[in-house]
Amino acid sequence: MNEAIPAKQPTVSVGRQIGIIAVIIAILSLLGLLGYGLKVAGPTGGLVSVQQGPARPFTLSLFDGSKVSLNDLKGKVVVLNFWGSWCVPCQAEAPVLERTARAYRDKGVLFVGIDTWDNEADARAFISQYGITYANGLDDKGQITIDYGVSGVPETYFIDRNGQVVRKYVGPMSDAQLTGIIEDLLKTS
Amino acid sequence: MTVSRDIHRGRFLLSVLLLLAAFFAFSSPILADEPARAAQALYRELKCPICQTSLEQSDTQVANQMKDVIREKLAAGETHEQIKAYFVERYGESILVAPPKSGGALAAWVVPAVVIMAAGGAVALVLARMGRKPDELPAEAITAEDAAYRARIDEELRLSAQD
Numbered sequence: 001m002n003e004a005i006p007a008k009q010p011t012v013s014v015g016r017q018i019g020i021i022a023v024i025i026a027i028l029s030l031l032g033l034l035g036y037g038l039k040v041a042g043p044t045g046g047l048v049s050v051q052q053g054p055a056r057p058f059t060l061s062l063f064d065g066s067k068v069s070l071n072d073l074k075g076k077v078v079v080l081n082f083w084g085s086w087c088v089p090c091q092a093e094a095p096v097l098e099r100t101a102r103a104y105r106d107k108g109v110l111f112v113g114i115d116t117w118d119n120e121a122d123a124r125a126f127i128s129q130y131g132i133t134y135a136n137g138l139d140d141k142g143q144i145t146i147d148y149g150v151s152g153v154p155e156t157y158f159i160d161r162n163g164q165v166v167r168k169y170v171g172p173m174s175d176a177q178l179t180g181i182i183e184d185l186l187k188t189s
Numbered sequence: 190m191t192v193s194r195d196i197h198r199g200r201f202l203l204s205v206l207l208l209l210a211a212f213f214a215f216s217s218p219i220l221a222d223e224p225a226r227a228a229q230a231l232y233r234e235l236k237c238p239i240c241q242t243s244l245e246q247s248d249t250q251v252a253n254q255m256k257d258v259i260r261e262k263l264a265a266g267e268t269h270e271q272i273k274a275y276f277v278e279r280y281g282e283s284i285l286v287a288p289p290k291s292g293g294a295l296a297a298w299v300v301p302a303v304v305i306m307a308a309g310g311a312v313a314l315v316l317a318r319m320g321r322k323p324d325e326l327p328a329e330a331i332t333a334e335d336a337a338y339r340a341r342i343d344e345e346l347r348l349s350a351q352d
Contacts, residue, residue, distance in 0.1 A: 015314055022307035029300040051278075117250045142254030149279030151238035 047181070050168035055080075055159045058144045060114060060137040063124060068112060068135050070163070077109045077185050078159040079178075082145060084118045085126035087153045093172035094130040100178045101134040108161070109182055111135065116145040116153065160185055224263050231259050231269060234286055235276055243286050 055078070059069040070078070081097055083090040101111035113136035115123040120138050127136055139145050148157060158167035158181055167181055232245040237252040244252050244259075255276075262272045276284045 015318075019311050019314055022310055026304045026307040029303045033300040141257065142251060143258070145251075146255060146258055147279065149238075149281075151280060 045171040046169065047177075048168050048170050050157070050165055052164060052166055055157070055163055055165045056144075056147045058147065060112065060135075060139065060144065062135055062137040063120075063127060068137070070159075073110055073112075073159075074163050075108075075161055077104075077161060077182065079109065079111045079182070080114065080148075080157040080159060081111065082114050082116055082148070082150045082153050082155045084116055084153045085122040086118065089172040090154045091126075091130075093154050094126070094132065096173060096175050096178060098130060098132050098134070099175065100182070103179075104182055105134075107186065109186070113137070114139050114144055116142060116150065158182075158185060160188075224260070227263050227269060228256070228259050231263075231272055232256060234273065235259075236284055236286055238280055238284060 055070060057070050059067055061067055079097075079101075081093075083093075097111060097113070101109075111134035113132065113134060115126075115136060115138045118138060120140075123136075123138055126132075148155075152170070154172055156169045156173065157165055158169075160166050166185065169177070169181070229245065233243055235244050235255065236242065237244055237247040237249055237255070239251050240247050240249055244255055259272055262275070267275075273285070282288060
């Protein structure tokens with residue numbers, strides 16, 4: 001006798017539809033903002049992307065009293081390492097850099113250490129402690145450090161034989177990482 | 190006659206000289222403060238890359254070195270925008286205290302406003318619904334289908350009351 005009442009199809013009101021769209025827009029906007037934040041912050045360590053182009057020229061007064069100018073190093077692969085005697089990762093990296101600098105000295109690879117945010121006495125003690133023999137000097141006014149956009153130490157820039165910055169490594173490197181990059185540059189440049 | 194004219198001319202020249210002296214006396218400190226003000230504006234807009242606070246708030250070695258570079262560049266005649274561009278080119282946009290109002294960084298300005306507006310709209314909608322009485326529902330909310338359901342329920346109730 002009683003007819004079954006057909007189930008009523010659920011309908012979504014216009015207000016709810018607008019709400020759903022607003023929530024989707026808000027989520028997408030937040031994801032976009034998160035993406036922008038990650039892009040601006042950049043990678044925190046390892047081999048990072050670098051704006052390739054001519055290396056910014058500099059002249060550094062070395063601890064041994066001589067001077068080194070980047071313009072004089074054209075035709076060589078240059079490993080430019082920013083460090084500080086107070087920096088613990090730099091202490092771990094120092095023997096790696098020295099070993100590799102010695103190994104590649106006669107293969108057209110030159111290491112230059114730029115000591116930054118430091119004082120000369122501590123830097124000299126560091127060099128003596130780790131037996132560092134490659135060119136090293138104090139960037140006392142921070143001009144080279146700022147010109148290269150260094151935001152922490154150790155940071156290492158790799159400059160090819162044509163004077164172009166081609167790689168940047170943030171943080172301490174192992175023997176394998178350092179030689180890997182150098183070998184790559186020797187093959188390609 | 191000539192003496193009187195000379196006196197007038199002398200007074201006039203004296204007045205001009207006094208005015209000029211007053212102008213330079215008051216304006217020279219302002220002019221001298223101008224590079225300091227320009228530097229201070231940049232200290233507020235740029236960050237120390239290590240401590241992540243503005244240069245104005247930071248007294249670290251790197252922040253002080255950056256301040257030196259800013260002062261040198263201002264003294265060399267570089268503009269506010271040129272100096273900002275110099276640091277952005279080297280450190281990226283992360284060196285800016287506030288993101289630029291252009292390109293992808295515009296999202297950092299627009300998104301909070303969009304989210305606040307969306308959240309505000311949603312809250313307003315919910316509050317409006319909560320405070321609404323059933324008979325205040327808009328006419329379009331009661332469809333012909335609803336009316337048929339109501340009529341049927343009324344009929345069923347009437348029949349069950351008779352039984």
